[in-house]
Amino acid sequence: MNTNKYFDEVSVFNVIGNLMNNPSILDNKDKYDFIPEDFNSNFYMSIFGAINNLYVEGSNSISILDVENYLKDRPGAFNIYNANKGTEYLAKALHLANRSTFDYYYNRMRKMTVLREFAKVGANVKKYYDPDNIFNAQLKQEQEDWLMNSEISVIVNSLTSDIEETAYKFLTREGIETEHISTNLEDLILSFKETPDMGLPMYGALINSITRGMRLKKFYLVSAGTGMGKSRSMLANACYVSCSEIYDIEKNQWVKTGDPQPTSFFSTELELSEVQTMAIAFISGVNEEHILNFDYKEGEYERVIKAISILKNSKLNITEMPDFSLEDIETELRKHIREYNTTYLFFDYIHSSLKILEEVTKRTGGMKLREDQILFLISLRMKDLANQHGVFIMSGTQLVSNWGDSETPDQNLLRGARAIADKIDLGALIMPATPDDVKELQPILNKLGITPPTHYYSFYKNRRGKFKSVRLWCHGNLGICRLDPVFLTDHQYNFIPIDNLVIEVEDEETEFQPTNFEDVELKEAYERVF
DSSP states (O other), rough: OGGGSSOOHHHHHHHHHHHOOOOGGOOTTTTTTOOOTTOOOOHHHHHHHHHHHHTTTTOOOHHHHHHHHHHHTTTTHHHHHHHHHHHHHHHHHHHHGGGGGGGHHHHHHHHHHHHHHHHHTTOOOTOOOOTTTOOOOHHHHEEEEEEEHHHHHHHHHHHHHHHHHHHHSSSSSSTTTOOOOOTHHHHHHHHHHHSSOOBOSSSSSTHHHHHHHBOTTTTEEEETTTSSSSSHHHHHHHHHHSSSEEEEEETEEEEEEOOOOOOOESSSOOOOOHHHHHHHHHHTTOOOOHHHHHHHHTTHHHHHHHHHHHHHHOEEEEEOOOSHHHHHHHHHHHHHHHHHHOOEEEEEEOOOOOOHHHHHHTTTOOOOOHHHHHHHHHHHHHHEEEEEHTEEEEOOOBBBBBBOSSSHHHHHBSOOGGGGGGSSSEEEEEEEEHHHHHHHHHHHHHHHHOOOOSSEEEEETTTOOSSSSSEEEEEEGGTTEEEEEEEEEEEOOOOOOOOOOOOOOOOOOOOOOOOOSSSHHHHHHHHHHH
């Protein structure tokens, strides 16, 4: 296709004359954003380049002689200038340039640039503007009016839509289907009789009444400030769904959690050994400090040994990802789903990385995305994977530095990207219970006869759940990675009655595999347990 027909010499002529008379126009980059493609030939580009560079070097007004002296140092460009009678061209441009009509000619020049560039990639530009039309005067006028009155963004969007519509015909649209609203309605309603819309239970009382458990095809986001227990609570849920038992401190006995499910925990900051000691602490109910210092109270050592056996028989895999790209995230999650039949995936936690920044810069041809855009892309991919593979995914983010100042903690506290909340099915923040909180809660604490909470979950999004903009108050013991919910309020500390939904899971009897211990003391402790 001949794209030169989408070039308006009169517009360029006026623009060049005005730039020579008023080169300060180049300072207004928000309004006038010139690119080399605007000038479409070496002749015009050479003149524009001379004007632009002379102004950058300090010239406040530019004469024909200035342009020619500049081009003389560039023989190739100067020969093109002379061959096109550059002196005569610039003299006319300077004489006829009209500052009052500059915006009109500038916009027309840019619109022609858009048409040329889209024509180069095969877009049907003449559908909107056809300079070759000499037979249909009405259409020609309509197209001329459309071009004159349309913003550049409208022209770009119109041409882009045509290309996308063509591409849509040939793209594989995995998981995209269109059905009538009434499709299988009866079956849908009856399916809830057999299997209500519930997932496997999360750790803690009351929390499943809010979340309806860890539901497949859902993406949950639990965020917190540094040191508030984000990683620990996430790992607790990973262990709870992948292991067969945990130690109940209140009952002083081991309790069944259900049939272990294939689970994966992706750590972006913690090393394997750090994840392991936290997991042992959660399963055994033994403070991690006791484990790290090898300083146990009575009965704790035996509980740690049993926790090791439970973890050995668990279905939990740990992947360390200290530096990752978008491709790494997708590849690793798909690998675990495919090779380990993983159904429950925990990614600790969403943040930008050097590898992602390099990847995005390369993919976009040097264009840099903001952190919020990158985090949104990660969350978008995770939600897509949850839907495509029918799995549950949980992740988290850090909070903004002033998170403690918020009276109604919600998605506005997510560091880097509030837009992440657009793609999630459940969003919560883990917050500390402040002295002011405890003071406001005192009437409830007196009535329930319980000690003050240490933390709370602030639920700001809950698809298919009736509880949102609420606080689930907890007794926290981060040494054993546990947040135990005790009661629910709104943000104004009004008590909200809530039943403790117990999700029962059929489990299979777990037979512990023989364990070989070289350490005699460890072996004896193991034998005392089993």
